[in-house]
Amino acid sequence: DTGVSQDPRHKITKRGQNVTFRCDPISEHNRLYWYRQTLGQGPEFLTYFQNEAQLEKSRLLSDRFSAERPKGSFSTLEIQRTEQGDSAMYLCASSLALGPSLAKNIQYFGAGTRLSVL
C-alpha cells in the first residue's frame, strides 16, 4: 500500500493557461474523489468516480473543469482557461467501496496539488 499520490505537488501558472493534475489511488480502490480546498476552509467535494464512471459532479465544477478516469485506475483533473479564483489545493482521495459497511467507506487522501494562478 503506497498510498494516494498526486502530481505535481505544486503548479504555478498564468491566468488563461490550461493545467492538468494527476492522481494515482491506492491500487485496489475502486472509488476516486476530487476535492478543492481554499485557504482557511475545509475541502469541498468536486466529483467522484466508481471505476471509470463519473457518478457525481458538484456545481462547483464549472465547464472549464473536466475529470477523467479512463481505465478505472489513475485520474486526471484538467482546468482550462485558468482564473485567479482557481488558486487552491486540489485533493484526491480513494476508497474501496463494496457495500454500505463503514470499513469500506474510509477515504484516504493524497497530499494534494497546490495551484497558484498568477
Place this chain on the structure above:
Amino acid sequence: AQTVTQSQPEMSVQEAETVTLSCTYDTSESNYYLFWYKQPPSRQMILVIRQEAYKQQNATENRFSVNFQKAAKSFSLKISDSQLGDTAMYFCAFMPGGNFGNEKLTFGTGTRLTIIP
C-alpha cells in the same frame, strides 16, 4: 444538504493536557457517518476516528475519543495526553449513509490545534 460547523478556529493546549474540539452538524438523514480528519502542516489528511450514527457507543482510538450526541447533532473530539505531533488542522466531516454510492464528504472549516511544549 448537510452542513458541518466547527466554531473554534484555533485552540492551543499544553503538552500532556486534554483538549476537546467541538463540531455540530445539520442533516435530515437518519443514517450517516461522522469523521475527524487531521491535516498536519505537510497537508496530507489522515483519518483520526470515525463514528456510525446508528451506534450509540462512542468511538475511541487510543488517545482519541468522541462524544457523539445524536439528538443534539454534536460530535466532539477529545484528545487525551496531547503530544507535539498532534499539532495540526482538525476537520470534522459528514458522510450520508443509506444508498450505496452516496459517499461524498462534507467538511467543516477546521480547528487549528497547537500543542505547546
